[in-house]
Amino acid sequence: MATLTSAAHPLYSGKSLLERYQEMRSTTMHLVEPLSVEDAMVQSMGDASPVKWHLAHTTWFFETFILAEQLAEYRVFDPAFRMLFNSYYKTLGGHPIRQQRGTFSRPSMSDVLNYREHVDESMFRLLKQELSPELLAFVELGINHEQQHQELILTDILNAFWTQPLRPPYAPPAEKRGSAATVASPLRWIAHSGGAVEIGARPEGFAFDNERPRHTVLLLPYRLAARLATNAEYLDFINDKGYQRPELWLSDGWDTVCREGWRAPLYWESRGEEWWEFTLSGMNRLDPSAPVSHVSYYEADAFARWSGARLPLEGEWEEAAKDRPVEGNLLESWTFNACPSVEKGDGKEDQLFGDLWEWTSSAYLPYPTFRPEPGAVGEYNGKFMCNQFVLRGGSFATPSSHIRASYRNFFPPHARWQFMGIRLADYER
Amino acid sequence: MATLTSAAHPLYSGKSLLERYQEMRSTTMHLVEPLSVEDAMVQSMGDASPVKWHLAHTTWFFETFILAEQLAEYRVFDPAFRMLFNSYYKTLGGHPIRQQRGTFSRPSMSDVLNYREHVDESMFRLLKQELSPELLAFVELGINHEQQHQELILTDILNAFWTQPLRPPYAPPAEKRGSAATVASPLRWIAHSGGAVEIGARPEGFAFDNERPRHTVLLLPYRLAARLATNAEYLDFINDKGYQRPELWLSDGWDTVCREGWRAPLYWESRGEEWWEFTLSGMNRLDPSAPVSHVSYYEADAFARWSGARLPLEGEWEEAAKDRPVEGNLLESWTFNACPSVEKGDGKEDQLFGDLWEWTSSAYLPYPTFRPEPGAVGEYNGKFMCNQFVLRGGSFATPSSHIRASYRNFFPPHARWQFMGIRLADYER
């Protein structure tokens, strides 16, 4: 795992690994503050996990891959947790059926919090020592792993709160961001010349194994939409019978639309003439200027086709993003909502980082010569390289220090419960 | 609902309805004492409900059918609960999907306990007044309804604790009851002459509508096993390849065995040469003299066929039980386990009441001239008269004041999660 060597992320400057570990762990606890012990039990569907499970599993990761391996005097908190909070690492032995995580009333939340403290204390001790590059890499991985689950805590609690009849809000009502105008800017396009460009993470610094190796791809001249597609634009698609016209859809997408009875994005609800949307701030009247969210790849693809455009390739997206600062509506903005784009007039794309993950038309496949790490950690990414599409750029729920231009998120094409949206693309003609 | 008039149950003597209401409500709270707020959230399968839901739904029953109807000044605790805690009364409007009760993190347990207090206060006020016979009948129904859920709290928490990997016990280890000998008495049979006998509840006193009207049935001379079938006897069936021989099974039963991969009763686990059983007292080595529990109708029927016997008709069972006192290992014994039969030498059946519900070979159908009550309460029993079999006698989880000889419980033939066992029967030959 030599590629996972710790590195000087712009956002890390001046912070020790220990400080970064502490900050990250505090952020997790900050995120679950609004939740009751009962909220933390809910598993609303098999793809989602209870918040309590997220708190324990991320801790398990540090215990299993670092403390139990590297800290001689480490006392395992509870041997049963080894199996209990294993997500899917077959190399480590059995694990409970994913769909039954919601039945774990034991250990209690209080036990899980003790588990976190126990592991934190040992991690503090460890991080005050001189660490080998391999160990540093594992700590980085553990931090980034828990950051992924920070986002999942928000996606899963949104689904949990949507599923139960009272539909409580997680956060206070979203404040309007930017100008009073609620009308999004008309769609502009940003041209890119393409050519032979390099994508993927450089060897130095932390990145997930699936971002490597850096390699060359060939791109035709292309353009990208200057912002994410809005609710207003998506409503036009709906009103133009977008969900009733099979010719707009991939075959599997159309089958899904029919089987699931899809008529709008997940979390939309029609009330008389109006559309409302469930968000982390509860049920709100749909904001036409906000980016459309909670659409599957099938819907993003159909919308793009209806728009006379297409979705970007992951190489196109990365080329556009590679020299841009990691700024935007990311977790640290604490908006808990995707916000309308604000014109900057700099001739560049807005919202590349943050707001919503952007579906690309690239299947999630290994980069040339990619091989998973040996051992359990090799199960992290590689075994999912099938039946998924790549998403790029992070969302309002992604920590800034977690995202970068080369970052590859991935979901199956029917998934809608993530904070995912649409950026249109086209060839330059 | 004239049939539901309050009556002088032997166990009620000297107690006012108010006292009985209070005692019953206290028993419910006593049952949930060992449980955490998180335990009370678990829904381990669609047939089971979370304990928190049971606490709220039983309260909802009093609020909906009595307080909101009859107490002029009654303030509804929370209008949303009307829909939220409706189980299946279509007449009362929508209700949440049963399978999603486990997602209700809101209202919180603390809200539900406030709800119970709120309703209790109003019920106390009401029960100090002079009540009409109709209202008395509804109060009786509400008490009996919650008693049913007392038993369900135990059946559902057993399933919840079985489903999660740590398998915690609900109660302390079961004490051995009776003599030190763990070998059950050899099976004796009790003869009955049959003939034209009356079954069903008399018009006076409380009974569920499905127990009425009392009517005559014709019985051939028959005999009943003096006790419930034991784990040892059921093991003989298993060891004689009972689960591999289709000729012993009903066709639907055999299909279920094959589809579900049944090899033993629910909650049995084989560990090397031994069988263990999960009970409210946790995982225990199988007690050969204890009654076999958690078998479906299919298994009970196959075991009976293998034994050269059959299951009793509900009329046969009731005729044998009608003059017997309601005594046995019922809820108030607080054993939380089915216990071995103890020879009394009185030439009568043991364990008729308590220990385990007993499968009969009678389909759950209406008695002659039965008509459900008008209104929502008519949905209580009648609409389930299809695809179910009658069980008789109550279990260690049934309150004594709740059971009687004419009581008809019912479950579909594949159900196994109730406290249900087997009493053999045969014709006198």
Place this chain on the structure above:
Amino acid sequence: MATLTSAAHPLYSGKSLLERYQEMRSTTMHLVEPLSVEDAMVQSMGDASPVKWHLAHTTWFFETFILAEQLAEYRVFDPAFRMLFNSYYKTLGGHPIRQQRGTFSRPSMSDVLNYREHVDESMFRLLKQELSPELLAFVELGINHEQQHQELILTDILNAFWTQPLRPPYAPPAEKRGSAATVASPLRWIAHSGGAVEIGARPEGFAFDNERPRHTVLLLPYRLAARLATNAEYLDFINDKGYQRPELWLSDGWDTVCREGWRAPLYWESRGEEWWEFTLSGMNRLDPSAPVSHVSYYEADAFARWSGARLPLEGEWEEAAKDRPVEGNLLESWTFNACPSVEKGDGKEDQLFGDLWEWTSSAYLPYPTFRPEPGAVGEYNGKFMCNQFVLRGGSFATPSSHIRASYRNFFPPHARWQFMGIRLADYER
């Protein structure tokens, strides 16, 4: 199998068993005359079988239970058929999955017809000999078994032709039977005094094992509708929102209505303002005076509740039918359709025999002391005594010599593809 002794059915008088065998086998061949080799291949759902399979399986029955056992010099036609055309007799070893019978392109129809001839020749030889009572009983059983499949050939081909887009007719258009009037007579009721009555087949003569032993049942005074419920009456139920009102339905029935989207009987199709019905004579405008057909138990029960009545008990039905001649619109009328009732003015029920099987409210359970025959033939009826309801009286597809007052047909409550209808009942009040 002493109970299966051959007997003097009124319809058999003067005919030898050989003649009856020959006639019965000819009738089967007559029924398949309108069908092509391709029609005989279709299996439109798991509950139905291809006609070719019916032709072979009925022949297999004679070969397996009679010829291979009793005719010393018998040469088995093809040893592979032993497994291939076993329906469900586990005692005889494996059998193909029911749902895959439609894939049997081999053996060919021509092979199957040769198989029939081969078995017929041996049966002719056998039936010219003196037979033991046991053997006679098996021959009777084989004849009655194939008669059941004669009816199934028609039910299954109706489903097969309904399923395919061209929906061809099996038979020429149905002629109007009876008077020109298409309006059914207003519903009259026939009173019966009930009491202790005997039901079930007497020991002598052929009957299936499930019709025995004859025994006494207690009936309250009751009345039966003088004819089957009509399409016009059922339309009133539909138009009164019968399929939208949960209070009319059994709980399992309502779940089925919602899950399957039922809005009318099977084979009904709404075309603008009109209802059409698919029958063995193809698509026809619904005849309001004809009996409503292809309704499940759930629908029959809901319709009865909506009508303020109920379905008859099987004892009530048999008591009414026991002294009536077996006459009516049975197979030998060759109408291939259920026909309107014709007033006879004799104060008795019309259509008891023929037209449509009548759902009773009796679960299909063993009569007192019933035990299945030992060996494979014991699997004929007994193992299905669970989750089914009894139907009585035969249909236009039932051979006259096959039906009698004590005859018990049975189907699960959701089944609709049989020729099944509704006769209302009520208690005398």
Place this chain on the structure above:
Amino acid sequence: MATLTSAAHPLYSGKSLLERYQEMRSTTMHLVEPLSVEDAMVQSMGDASPVKWHLAHTTWFFETFILAEQLAEYRVFDPAFRMLFNSYYKTLGGHPIRQQRGTFSRPSMSDVLNYREHVDESMFRLLKQELSPELLAFVELGINHEQQHQELILTDILNAFWTQPLRPPYAPPAEKRGSAATVASPLRWIAHSGGAVEIGARPEGFAFDNERPRHTVLLLPYRLAARLATNAEYLDFINDKGYQRPELWLSDGWDTVCREGWRAPLYWESRGEEWWEFTLSGMNRLDPSAPVSHVSYYEADAFARWSGARLPLEGEWEEAAKDRPVEGNLLESWTFNACPSVEKGDGKEDQLFGDLWEWTSSAYLPYPTFRPEPGAVGEYNGKFMCNQFVLRGGSFATPSSHIRASYRNFFPPHARWQFMGIRLADYER
């Protein structure tokens, strides 16, 4: 559809389009010669179609896209066929549910053969005229479309014959091809330098739309196995517990293995110590030197990982094949079986064309700037570009005139019923 202009395929030389049409149609009829009318009815699973349906659907394609559009005097054979034999073209209106094609006993095979003759006569007349380039392109497409179904006739009949208990052979026993030795040559590797190479079909000549536009891809230096992986090699994988080791599998693959209980390729059957395989020549003892067939992408990928190798990219495969003659064990060899590789000693890959389709690790996605044709014909390929992987090279069931280096076949990763095998690849190190 300008890209579909008719072209001078090496195999066409000297043949008119009319001659080619006639030959192609004759080949179809030749393929169905061994089948009975009943065989042609079987649909053994939803992914497969009855042979009769293939015969009609390919004819429908000519009628719908060419004759009905272009031949003024053309009389439609039967208007009902328009809907009946539409496979999935939503633009053309409704079509029957795919899974019910096996219920079409009408139209009869004889009607379908008349349909073919009727369309052939009109096509002959049309093809004697001067045709526009657009029309020529449609005729080419129709010919290639039916050639695809020629292969599907064989794959589907293999599945149909496997499913039914008698498992008849389609063709006579396969003759041993090549030397008497049944041991395959040891695996050799052929090196390729990669670089910027062009793939995809050139603008001239017939190709499917998904093969265009021709474009440049970047390849690292790579090597390909000189032949397909053999049954012996795959047996080593099985015997090394390949199906029990999750670390060898993609996550979705492992789930499929567990859910489906896969233990070997489709059509393999273990008999004691031996493996047998069902082929178009019936059940045969597994030939260790023959290529392993009927493996899913999941199995191919796991086998490659176990081998320390990988599957080729489609670009790598095409680059290796682009200058090679289209020769090999293709349909015109009439072997009906994949055959062992025969060493040629020319330092090139064997079996690139024919024997078995080869799984690539390339997801089936559009080439840059690809847009589907407008109208119904645009549904041919584009809408399936999701959740599938590309296969290359054709099989023993692919007509020679149908395959080429740029040809892209595609199936979902769990599919196994096609004639599909494995060629290993690796990077040059």
